[in-house]
Each structure stands twice: as structure tokens, then as C-alpha cells.
Amino acid sequence: MTIAAVQSNPAPAILPGSGGLRGALSDLFWRRPKFLLLLMLAPPLLWLGIVYIGSLFALLAQSFFSIDEFSGLINREFTLKTYGDLFQAANLDIILRTITMAALVTLASAVVAFPIAYYAARYARGRWKALFYLGIMLPLWSSYLVKIYAWKLILAKEGILTWLLAKLHLLWLLDAWLSLPVVGGNSLSVSFTGTFIVFVYVWLPFMILPVQAALERVPGNLVEASSDLGASPGQTFRNVLFPLALPGIVAGSIFTFSLTLGDYIIPQIIGTSRLFIGQAVYSQQGTAGNIPLAAAFTVVPIVIMGFYLWGAKRMGAFDAL
Amino acid sequence: MTAAVSFKQVSRHFGSVRAVDAVDLDIVPGEFFAMLGPSGSGKTTCLRLIAGFEQPTAGSISIFGERAEGVPPYRRNVNTVFQDYALFPHLNVLDNVAYGLMVKGVGKAERLKAAEEALSLVRLPGYGARRPGQLSGGQRQRVALARALVNQPKVLLLDEPLGALDLKLRENMQEELKSLQKVLGITFVFVTHDQGEALSMADRVAVFNDGRIMQVGTPEDIYQRPKTRFVADFVGSSNVLPPDFVQRYAGQHRWGSLRPESIRVSTATSGDGVAARLVGTNYLGATTRLALDADGLRLHAMVPAGTALPAEGEAVMLTFNRDSLHLMDEPA
Numbered sequence: 001m002t003i004a005a006v007q008s009n010p011a012p013a014i015l016p017g018s019g020g021l022r023g024a025l026s027d028l029f030w031r032r033p034k035f036l037l038l039l040m041l042a043p044p045l046l047w048l049g050i051v052y053i054g055s056l057f058a059l060l061a062q063s064f065f066s067i068d069e070f071s072g073l074i075n076r077e078f079t080l081k082t083y084g085d086l087f088q089a090a091n092l093d094i095i096l097r098t099i100t101m102a103a104l105v106t107l108a109s110a111v112v113a114f115p116i117a118y119y120a121a122r123y124a125r126g127r128w129k130a131l132f133y134l135g136i137m138l139p140l141w142s143s144y145l146v147k148i149y150a151w152k153l154i155l156a157k158e159g160i161l162t163w164l165l166a167k168l169h170l171l172w173l174l175d176a177w178l179s180l181p182v183v184g185g186n187s188l189s190v191s192f193t194g195t196f197i198v199f200v201y202v203w204l205p206f207m208i209l210p211v212q213a214a215l216e217r218v219p220g221n222l223v224e225a226s227s228d229l230g231a232s233p234g235q236t237f238r239n240v241l242f243p244l245a246l247p248g249i250v251a252g253s254i255f256t257f258s259l260t261l262g263d264y265i266i267p268q269i270i271g272t273s274r275l276f277i278g279q280a281v282y283s284q285q286g287t288a289g290n291i292p293l294a295a296a297f298t299v300v301p302i303v304i305m306g307f308y309l310w311g312a313k314r315m316g317a318f319d320a321l
Numbered sequence: 322m323t324a325a326v327s328f329k330q331v332s333r334h335f336g337s338v339r340a341v342d343a344v345d346l347d348i349v350p351g352e353f354f355a356m357l358g359p360s361g362s363g364k365t366t367c368l369r370l371i372a373g374f375e376q377p378t379a380g381s382i383s384i385f386g387e388r389a390e391g392v393p394p395y396r397r398n399v400n401t402v403f404q405d406y407a408l409f410p411h412l413n414v415l416d417n418v419a420y421g422l423m424v425k426g427v428g429k430a431e432r433l434k435a436a437e438e439a440l441s442l443v444r445l446p447g448y449g450a451r452r453p454g455q456l457s458g459g460q461r462q463r464v465a466l467a468r469a470l471v472n473q474p475k476v477l478l479l480d481e482p483l484g485a486l487d488l489k490l491r492e493n494m495q496e497e498l499k500s501l502q503k504v505l506g507i508t509f510v511f512v513t514h515d516q517g518e519a520l521s522m523a524d525r526v527a528v529f530n531d532g533r534i535m536q537v538g539t540p541e542d543i544y545q546r547p548k549t550r551f552v553a554d555f556v557g558s559s560n561v562l563p564p565d566f567v568q569r570y571a572g573q574h575r576w577g578s579l580r581p582e583s584i585r586v587s588t589a590t591s592g593d594g595v596a597a598r599l600v601g602t603n604y605l606g607a608t609t610r611l612a613l614d615a616d617g618l619r620l621h622a623m624v625p626a627g628t629a630l631p632a633e634g635e636a637v638m639l640t641f642n643r644d645s646l647h648l649m650d651e652p653a
Contacts, residue, residue: 219405219407221403221405221407222407222409224372224374224394224401224403224407225401225403225407225408225409226409226420226424227373227374227393227394227395228372228373228374228394228395228399228400228401229395229400229420229421229424229468229469229472230395230421230424230425230472231395231420231424232395232424235424239420239423239424240409243411244410244411
């Protein structure tokens with residue numbers, strides 16, 4: 001472009017509109033950005049408000065109905081009788097078992113996820129970072145059922161894990177563990193230990209990704225500053241890294257905790273015959289046809305998660321968001 | 322006397338990049354030492370070697386006579402003020418300042434008292450309850466300084482601490498840092514790419530280029546008697562004169578340097594001096610910078626504001642005192 005061409009540019013200062021409906025719409029959206037926002041948000045809000053929350057409330061309302069023991073019909077009158085049934089010893093066992101499992105799975109996921117997330121956030125660059133994301137996401141792309149049945153084979157008495165421990169002459173360790181009450185059983189695939197391992201495996205990506213995102217936002221020089229001020233690596237972890245990663249850990253734990261609370265497939269395929277909340281809901285609304293009790297069971301995880309989030313907020317886990 | 326920091330043939334290579342290359346350096350206890358150089362010249366790596374964030378590839382570093390290789394940062398009684406301050410966002414100002422004492426196990430009451438005193442020292446008393454995010458750049462800078470000083474380090478390292486501040490604030494902080502250093506008597510090692518900052522604050526300056534030290538000396542030495550073309554050009558943008566030119570005026574075939582403010586510009590067309598043509602003027606406020614063309618050689622002159630100036634493109638005559646023409650050691 002020559003200077004002469006620039007100086008004799010014949011184009012007008014204001015360009016004409018492109019005309020037609022599209023042009024008019026573009027200009028309208030530019031002048032009224034809120035109108036565009038409304039247009040974009042309306043469908044998801046309708047879906048969320050009516051289809052999702054609406055049906056959830058319809059379900060919750062069911063928990064205040066009761067079932068007629070003789071006819072098996074649902075009595076549509078307000079009553080707390082179903083909640084009375086919920087707090088029978090057998091059902092309380094189910095609730096307690098599920099919460100314990102969810103808490104342990106969350107804790108183990110956090111412990112396993114942190115070093116992986118730390119490596120990915122601090123050290124992995126370029127191709128290694130891509131490999132990290134691929135490694136974390138790959139299990140999420142394959143079928144959930146395939147993964148669980150694969151674990152059933154791995155954990156079975158004739159499975160690769162038993163074979164490996166036998167080769168390492170550590171079979172006595174496995175046998176000792178399996179002979180323990182509660183966590184033990186005939187083999188790993190029919191014990192709570194097996195259920196626990198598979199839960200941790202399946203939900204781990206949901207913990208790694210938010211922790212990694214949180215650590216990614218921690219500037220590297222904060223770690224250096226801490227070390228410069230005399231903090232050993234352990235002190236730096238406790239005083240700087242952990243508090244700054246906490247929002248990520250809490251976000252991840254919301255996933256791992258709530259997913260474990262509601263899952264009914266893993267404990268059915270891998271584990272003992274004792275029920276978890278998800279299985280109880282499944283059998284109450286299916287074979288037993290007791291929709292009110294199933295609904296009351298679903299209220300339990302919702303209430304627990306409510307308290308969980310409230311506690312996390314009080315701990316200041318969302319301050320850094 | 323033991324040096325505060327001593328480098329003996331220290332190198333730090335990153336693969337094939339020689340960030341620091343066989344550097345020898347002695348920093349005297351209690352001095353304000355500036356490391357000056359363009360980005361990538363190795364000055365920050367030198368600072369990180371003293372702090373312990375980097376380990377030398379070769380050579381030895383000692384701090385007050387004690388060998389420092391392999392010693393982690395948290396076992397060095399040296400503190401750093403980081404370029405972007407690196408304040409802990411989840412702690413309030415007082416806890417930030419008290420952090421160093423906290424990890425050393427000093428009791429809560431005692432360390433908060435010391436932190437409050439350190440905040441008064443940097444003229445931020447009563448700011449303890451705020452979060453770093455609520456402070457301005459200059460205030461964060463002071464908190465970072467207090468956080469380092471509260472540990473009473475043997476050496477305080479400052480990595481371009483004023484780089485992010487605006488001009489007015491920077492000038493204030495320069496004065497404050499300098500007087501603080503005088504009062505406390507702590508050895509300050511200050512990294513900067515701003516030659517004005519280095520000259521105005523430091524007792525001694527080391528000029529870095531390509532991982533090596535070009536010259537170490539007092540600000541006056543560096544400014545008036547640069548040893549190499551690089552130093553002459555980098556510190557105060559001196560006119561670097563080729564050997565042939567110098568031969569004509571000083572009788573020696575060596576590289577020379579001539580400060581822009583030593584050149585007088587007159588509109589006379591005959592007589593003694595260097596004939597040149599004015600090619601551009603830059604108004605800088607107190608002074609005006611003239612770009613001159615002396616038979617193909619590009620020169621700059623600095624004249625006080627208000628001097629009558631010839632028009633651009635006109636012929637001028639340049640004169641200067643022979644003593645202001647400095648001959649450099651660098652071989653021609």
C-alpha cells in the first residue's frame with residue numbers, strides 16, 4: 001500500500017448496512033445486548049426450570065405420600081409415615097454405609113489426585129500436558145459398564161491381581177486383608193474393598209481436573225516465595241499449596257461424594273449383597289413398587305449434599321472462586 | 322573482610338543456553354549493589370543463584386563465607402522481593418508479613434508484633450487486616466519489602482521491584498529504598514534493566530550482557546569511564562565512536578565514547594569541530610535530544626530546553642572538550 005493510496009481512500013467514514021433481515025437483526029442485537037442474552041438463555045432456563053427442577057419436586061412430593069400395605073396403591077395424602085419407615089434400623093444401615101463409602105472414596109480420590117494434578121499443573125508442558133489430558137479423559141470416553149466388568153475380572157479370584165500378588169509372593173497379604181470383617185470377603189470382587197477400588201477408579205478424573213485447574217491458578221513464584229521465607233517443602237504444602245488448592249479439592253469432592261452417594265451399578269456388580277442408597281431406590285421403585293419410600297431415599301443424598309456445601313462454604317472453600 | 326556474596330567462576334547453563342557464564346563477583350557487606358543489564362543478560366539468574374532457586378552448573382557461591390551450593394532456599398538467611406511481589410492471596414497483610422516468622426516457629430503474639438513493626442517501617446501501619454488484593458501496586462510493593470525485612474536477612478535480593486510502578490511512585494520508592502538501606506545496613510542486591518535506577522540508587526553497579534559481567538564499578542565509573550562499547554551504549558546511551566574517528570581527535574586508534582550532553586551544537590558553518598547535519602529532534606521536557614548525522618556517523622546530542630535550535634536538515638557544527646572523549650579499553 002502506498003502513501004498516495006492511503007491519502008486518497010475514497011471509502012465513506014460510515015459503511016452502509018448489509019440490508020435484509022440478518023443485517024437488521026445484527027444491528028438490533030448490537031444495540032440491545034440484553035435481548036440477545038435473553039434469547040440465548042431462555043431455552044436452557046426453561047429446560048432447567050420446568051423439566052429438571054419440576055420433575056425433581058414432583059419426585060420429592062411423592063415422599064410425603066404413603067403406600068397402602070394391602071393393596072400396594074399409593075395413598076395421595078400428606079403424611080410423614082414414609083419418613084418413619086426410612087429411619088428403620090435396616091434403612092439407616094444403608095444410609096450410613098453409603099455415606100461412609102462416599103467419604104472414604106472422596107478422601108482417597110483427593111490423596112491420589114493431588115500429586116497427579118500437581119505434576120500436570122506445574123511440570124507438564126506441551127506434549128506431556130496433552131498426554132495428561134488424554135490419560136485422564138480416556139477412561140471417561142469408554143463405557144461405564146465395560147470398565148466395571150473389566151474391574152470385575154481384574155479383582156476376581158482368578159484375576160490378574162491375585163495372579164500378580166502370587167508371583168510377588170504377597171498372596172498372604174491379600175488373604176489377611178480379605179479375612180478382615182466388613183472390608184473382606186471371598187475375593188476382592190465380592191468385598192467392600194473391591195467396591196471402594198472401583199469407585200475411586202471411576203470418579204478419579206472428576207477430582208483430578210478441578211484440583212489441576214486450581215493449582216494451575218497458583219502462581220509458581222508463591223511456592224518460591226514461601227521457600228525463600230524459610231518454609232520447608234512440607235510447610236509450603238500445608239500453608240500455601242493446600243489452602244490455595246482447597247477450592248479445587250472441594251469442587252472435586254462434590255463430584256466424587258455425590259456420584260458415590262447416588263450410584264447403584266458399581267455396588268451391584270462389584271461388592272457384597274448389602275445395599276447402598278442407589279440400589280435401595282432402584283429396588284423400592286422397581287420390584288417393590290414403593291415410590292414414596294424410593295423418593296424418601298433420594299431426599300437423603302440431597303440433604304447430605306446441602307449440608308456438605310454449607311460446611312464447605314463456611315470453611316471458605318468458595319472464597320477464592 | 323568476607324564478602325557478603327562471592328561468585329567464583331559461576332556458570333548456569335540451561336541446555337545450550339549460557340544464562341550465566343563464568344562470572345566472578347564480590348559483593349561487600351552493607352553495600353547497595355545493582356545488577357544492570359538488558360533482559361536475558363543473566364542478571365536475574367544471578368539473583369536466583371544467590372536465593373537458591375537455581376543451582377550453578379559450575380563454580381562456587383558463598384554467602385558470608387559459607388558455601389551455598391546444594392543449600393535449599395529455605396536454609397539460606399537471604400530474602401527476596403519478587404518482581405510481581407508474590408504475596409499470598411489467601412492471607413491478610415499481617416499474616417503475609419509474619420509468614421517467615423511463622424514457619425520458623427515464632428509464637429503468634431511475638432510474630433504479629435514484629436510484623437506490625439515491619440509494616441510501620443515501610444509506612445503501612447494499620448494495614449494488617451487487609452487482603453493483598455485490596456492494595457495498590459505501591460502498597461503491595463511495601464508489603465513485599467516488609468515481609469522480607471521482618472526476617473532480618475543477611476542479604477536482601479530485589480528483582481526489578483519497581484518495574485510495575487508508575488513513574489512518580491517509582492521515584493518515591495527509589496528514595497525510600499535507598500534511605501531504608503542506609504538505616505538498616507543490610508546488603509541489598511538489586512536487579513534492574515533501568516540504568517537511571519541503577520545509577521541513582523546503587524553504591525556499585527555490575528553491568529551484565531550475554532551471561533557475563535561487562536564492568537563493575539561505582540555509578541560514576543560506569544557512566545563516565547565505560548570499558549566497552551556495550552557499557553557505553555547501554556548505560557546512558559553514549560555515542561560510541563569508531564577508532565578512525567577517535568584517531569582524528571585524540572590521536573589514538575581506539576574506540577571512544579562521548580556523552581550526548583558533552584556535545585555542543587552550533588550553527589556556525591566554519592571553524593573547528595565536526596561538521597554534521599541535524600536529522601531529528603526529540604523534546605524530552607528538561608532537555609532536547611538531537612539526532613545528528615556526521616558524514617554517515619549517527620550521533621546524539623542532549624541540549625537544555627530553551628536552546629535555540631536549527632531547523633531539521635540544516636548543517637551544524639559540533640564541538641566538545643577533549644577530556645569528555647573517553648577512550649575505551651576494548652581493542653579496536
